[in-house]
Amino acid sequence: MQASNVINLHLHELYPSAKQAYQTTTEVDAGMTNISSEPYWWAAAPPQDFEMDSWPTRADVVIIGGGYTGFGAAIPLARAGLDVVILERDQIGSGASTRNGGITSGNLRVSLDKLTKKFGKEKATAFYREGKTAREDLFDFIKAEKIECDLQNCGRLVGALRPDSFESMKRAAEKLNVFLNIKTKVFERADLPDYIDTSRYCGGILRDDIGGIHPAKLLNGMCKIALAESVKISTQTKVLSVSKTNQTSTTSDFRVETSRGLISAGHVISATNAYTDKGQPWLRRRLVPVISEMIATKELGENMVRSLMPGLNMYSEALELGHYYRPSPDGKRILLGGRRMSPDPTKARDRLISGLTSIFPQLSGVSISNHWFGFVAFPFDQLPKLAVHDGVIYPAGFCGSGTVWARWLGQKAAHMVLDDLQDSVFQGVPFRTMPFYSGDPWFLPLAMNFYAIQDKFKTTTK
Template identity: 30%
Template structure:
C-alpha cells in the first residue's frame, strides 16, 4: 500500500485535508516596512482577526509569519465552533463561585457569536453551519455527570440542551460504543481552511501587509515602542502582538514558559457512498466524546462522502503512518463495520495549553498576547484577536475574564517533553 501502511490509500497525503479547498500559497514574501504602527507575530485566526480590526481602525499593520500564512493550527484544527472549556461550568462554580462561572461561560458565548459575526460580515464561504453538537458519554456515570452539568448551564445561562439516551443515540450516530450523550442544538462547524482564507483576504483588503516566510527572532523594548528583529531586517513598531499559540518559541521567552505546545492528530477517510456516511452519522452533528482526551468525528464540510476523525492528542510520533494505523484502530473500535477503511489525509498540528488549562489574553511589558486555547481555538482565537485590537485602539470591550497572567513553572523553558505523560495522568478518569 502507499507509504507501507494499510491505513493509507494510494492517494494519501500528510498535509491537512483543509488545504485542498484552500491551497497554501508560496507567496506573501513581502519586504517588511522599516516602521509600522502594529507588528503582529503569527498569521493565524488571532493575528488576522486583530489585524483586520486594527487596519480598519486606522493603524498600519504588518503581520509576520515564519512559514506560509496559516501554516499552523488555524488550518489544521477540526473546525468545531462551540462554547465549552476543559473546566466545566459546575467545576468553576464550585471552586470560584457562581459569578466567576457565569462570567467565564458568558465570554465563551461572546466568542461563539463572534465567529458567526465575522463569517457574515466578511462574507466568508467556509461552510459555517449551526448543525448542533452531540457530546458523547463513555460510561453511564459520565452520562449522568453531563446531564447535571448542562442542567446547570440551562439554569444559569439559559442555554438549551437535550439528553440523548443510549437507546436513542443510533438516531444520531450508528454505534453502541457510547452510553448516550447531550445534544447542544446551536453549536456550529466550519471549514477551517476556508475560514482562514477568508480572514487572510479580508486582512489584505484592509491594507494589512502580510510577510510570509519572515520569522521573528526577537524584539527589544524601546521608549516609544519596539524594535522587532526579523530575518535580515529590523522593524520599528509602536505596538507588538504575539499570536503564535503552540507555535511560539524563544523569540518571546516569557510567553514560551507559559504556553505549552502539544500535538493533535486528525484524518479524513477515502470517499464512501453518501448513503453509507449518512447511515454512520445520521444526525450530521459535530460529534465529540466528553473524555479529557477526546475522540471527535463529523461529516467533512463540503464533501458528504468523507468522515473526519481525530484523537490521540498529546501523543508524539513523527511517523504519521503509525499514527494513521492507530487512528484507524480507534475509529474501527467505534464503528466495527468500518474495518478496512483507509485515510486519504492524515496530519498533525500543534495546540497550545496553559498549566491551568485555561486560555489567556493580556499584556506583558507592553507586548499583547493571546493563546493557550486548550481545544477552543476557533472561537477564542477570533474573540481574542478582536479584544487585542480594541485594547490597542483604545475602544471599549477589550476587557476579559481571561486577562490574568498565565502560570509558569520555574523548571519549564519550552521543552514540553512531559505533556504526553501529563495528558495520560489527567485522562485517568476517562477510563
C-alpha cells in the same frame, strides 16, 4: 490503549520543540503510500505566501503569526485606520488554523464548578458567557463578511461511555441552560440512532449552538478581508526578538527583529500560540504545546456517511483523550481527530483508525486519504489567556478550542490597542509558568498516561 505503549513514549520524539516538529510536518508520514500528510483541508485552501512591496521601517501594530488570532486582531485594527503588519514565519495557513477539525466549540476545559471555586460565581459565569458570545460572534462574522467556509449550524453531540459520566454531563448541561440559556438536548441510548449509528455510547447530549466550518477556507477568507483593509503581510519572515525601545514614547515603542530586517512598532500582538519559538521566551515558558492529529477517510459516499451519522452533526466523546469527529463539508467522508499517543506515525495513525472503527465497526478496513498533525497550546491552568507582558499583548492558550477563541481573543487584543473599552473577562487572569519549564514539555508523556488511565475508568461499564 495498552499500558506498555503509554509508558514507552519517547519524549523528544513525541514532543519535539514546536520549531522542530513544524519543520518535519511534511515528512512525518513519509513512507505511508497513498496517505497524504497534508491536512485534508489544504486541497481546497492551501497555505499561501505574501510579500510586501517594500520592507516598512515602522508600523502602528506588528502582529506575529498569521492564524485566526493574528487576523482576528488585524481586521479591526486596520478598520480603525491603523497601519498593521502581519509577520509569519512560514506561510499563511501553516499553523493550527488550517489543521483543525473545524468544530466551533469555544469550549472551556475547566468546568463551571471549578471556575466558581477559584473565581467566584459571577466571574465563573462571565467566562462561560464570553464563550457563548464569542461563538455567536464567529457565526455573525462569517455571515456578515460572506466568507465561504462551509458554515454549518448543525449542533455538536457528545457521547457518554458510562452512565455516571452521562449523569454528570446532564448536570453540567442543566447549568448551562440555567445560567447561560444554552439549550441542550439529552438523548438516551435508544434515541441515539437518530443522530449516530453506534453502540459505543450509553447516551449523548446535543448542543445546538456549536457547528462546523471548513477551517482553511475560514482563514483564507479572513486573510482576504485583511488584505482588502490594507493589512501588510510578509510570509517566510521569522520574528527573532521583540524589545521595548522607549518606555515613555507613544510611537515606535517596540523594536522587532526579524529574519528580513528590523521594524519598529507602536504595539506588538503575539499570535504564535502553540507554534511559539525561542524568540518569545516569556510566552514559551507559559504554554504547553500538545500534538493533535487527524485522519480523513477516502470518499465513503453520502449515503454511507448519512447512514453512520444521520444527524450530520459535529461529534466528540466525554473522555480526557476522546476523539472528535465529523462529516466532511461535502458529506462524503469522515474526519476524526485525537491527541497523539505514540511517537511512531504509523502507530499514531492506526490508533486514530482504531478509534474510528470502535465508533463505527462498519468501517473496518476503511481506507484513509490524509493523516496530519498540528499543535494546540495549553496554559498550565487550562484557561485561555489575554495577557500583557512588557507591553506585548498575548492572546494564547486555547486548549484545542481555538476556532472560536483565537479569533475572539485576537479581536480583544485589537480592542486593547484601540483602548475602546471592549473588555474581556480573560484580561488580567494570571498567566503562570512552572519552575524549570522552558517550553519543551518533558512531562507530557506522564500527563498523557495519567489521562489515559482516567479514561480507562470512564470506559469500563459500571
